[in-house]
Amino acid sequence: MVPHLITALTGPINELEQRxxxxxxxxxxxxxxxxxxxxxxxxxxxxxxNAGFKLAPVDTNLYPGGFNNLTAEMIPLAVQAAMAAIEKICPEAKNLLLIPEKHTRNTFYLANVARLMQIFGSAGLNVRLGTLDETITEPTELPLPDGSTLTLEPLVRTKRRLGLKHFDPCTILVNNDLSAGIPPVLENLHEQYLLPPLHAGWAVRRKSQHFSAYEEVAKKFAKLLGMDPWLINPMYAVCEGVNFQEGAGLDALQAQVDAMLNKVRRKYKEYGINEKPFVIVKADNGTYGMGIMTVRDAKELVDLNRRTRNKMSVVKDGQEVTRVIIQEGVPTYERLNDAVAEPVVYMIDRYVVGGFYRVHAERGIDENLNAPGSSFVPLAFAEPAHLPRPGVKPGVSAPNRFYMYGVIARLAMLAAAYELEATDPNAEVYA
Structure with a gap:
């Protein structure tokens, strides 16, 4: 199913698809x-x-949940990519320890964990679940919506290795974004492969670093295609020293928002886009759609109500927000059954393995869709992503649209690779 673009401004995006x-x-x-x-x-x-005049990534997650939203047809691709990834990292791998989030009673999230176990089990690994929840001291079964169960086990840490009772893994895959900090049990594991590395977690990672790397990637790619990188790159700025509860730093934030809105206006004028620009202000670290607000006029920041202040002041695991990123707002003009939709693309290693549309009937084109009430409609990437159809009129073919999505998503993944290299605490050892 391909959403329809409800805008007359599809010319630039069709041209981008064609190119x-x-x-x-x-x-x-x-x-x-x-x-x-x-x-x-x-x-x-x-x-x-996808705004019809520009297509850009707005968030890149290195501990993705939501694998349960991929269709059964996508699983063989995911298994193949998992095999390639594991072969590259640890060809002799036999055992994989998967460490999920601690909020393990969320059945949607548990379905994601079960899907990851299925993918890596089908790739030929023994997969077991270890939990960072110290209140779990013996194997604990958790029910899944389909009637099956998952078994969570307490971690067993020796001086140099991490595993479970009678289970010694070569590779440890973390599906916990480490917002609350890096657990000591995961530190100093020099004999095992820990994926992703600890500095990929939100305890260390910053969105601004990612979008700085993405800007570099977008410029290189735009040069290859002979185009303006703005068509695939959301502009951004950073504001530090913000305290939403006390109202500190909001003058500086207001000035930054105003400057960003003016930059976007100039771009819109250059391209003849008759739209009202907006920006997204969000915590520079964190996930789950927390600590995010849409600002259409810098004056809105003068009298923030208590609810907005509370929403913006903390993110996941109660982490206080003091630094925000001001990102050019990219409206989404894609609609599924009259509800606003945005594509989410999933990759394992360097391969696109699938994706879905995040759909929200109660949100506008300029709002965050990662919020309660959203639903998911799978994208059938299995055939289209690798088999686009050159020669077909742009804007009408699902495979061609999905190929374009896959390219932009891979650019964001490449930016994440740049970002992780730049923030690697061990990088100087190899330099």
Whole structure:
């Protein structure tokens, strides 16, 4: 199912789609050369927004949940990609320890964990679940919506290794974004592969670092295609020293928001876009759609109500917000059954394995859709992502639209690879 774009401004996006299809051999070669130099994150999901005049990533997750939203047809692709990833990291791997989030009673999230176990089990690994929840001291069964169960086990840490009772893994896969900090039990594991690395977690990672890396990637890619990088890149700025509860730093934030809105206005004027620009202000770290607000006029920041202040002051695990990113708002003009939709693309290693549309009937084109009330409609990437149809009129073919999504998502994944290299605490050892 392909959503329809409800905007007359589809010319630029159709032109972008056309250019990508015509440049497909050059694009794929460019990616191959980049992956010779850079290591892709182990798994990634990317939220995209299609405005009809620009297509850009707005969030890149290095601990993706939501694998349960991929269709059964996508699983063989995911298994194949998982095999490739594991072979590259630890060819002799036999046992995989999967460490999920601690909020393990959420059945949707548990279905995601079960799907990850299925993918890596089908890739030929013994997969077991270890929990960071110290209140779990013996194997504990958790029910799943389909009637099956998952068994969570307490972690067993020795001086140099981490495992479970009678289970010694070669590889540890973390599906917990470490918002609350890096647990000591995961530190100093020099004999095992810990994926993703600890500095990929929100205890260390910053969205601004990611979008700085993405800007670099977008410029390189735009040069390859002979286009304006703005068409695929959301502009951003950073504001520090903000305290929403006390109202501190809001003058500086207001000035930054005003400056960003003016930059967007100039771009809209350049392209003849008759839209009202907006920005998204969000915590520079964190996930789950927390600590995010849409601002259409800098004056809105003068009298924030208590509810907004509370919403913006903390993110997941009660982490206080003091630094925010001001991101150019990219409206989404895609609709599924009259509800606003945005594509989310999933990758394992450097391969696109599937995705879905996040759909929200109660949210507007300029709002965050990752919120209670959203639903998911799968994208059938299995055939389309790798088999676009050159020569078909742009804007009408699902495979061509999905190929374009896959390219932009891979650019964001490549940016994450740049970002992880730049923030690697051990990098100087190898320099």
């Amino acid at each position: 990508m299809l015509e440049s497909m051999p050059a694009i794929e070669r460019w990616f191959r050369l980049e992956w010779m130099e850079h290591t892709p994150p182990f798994y990634t999901s990317v939220d995209l927004r």
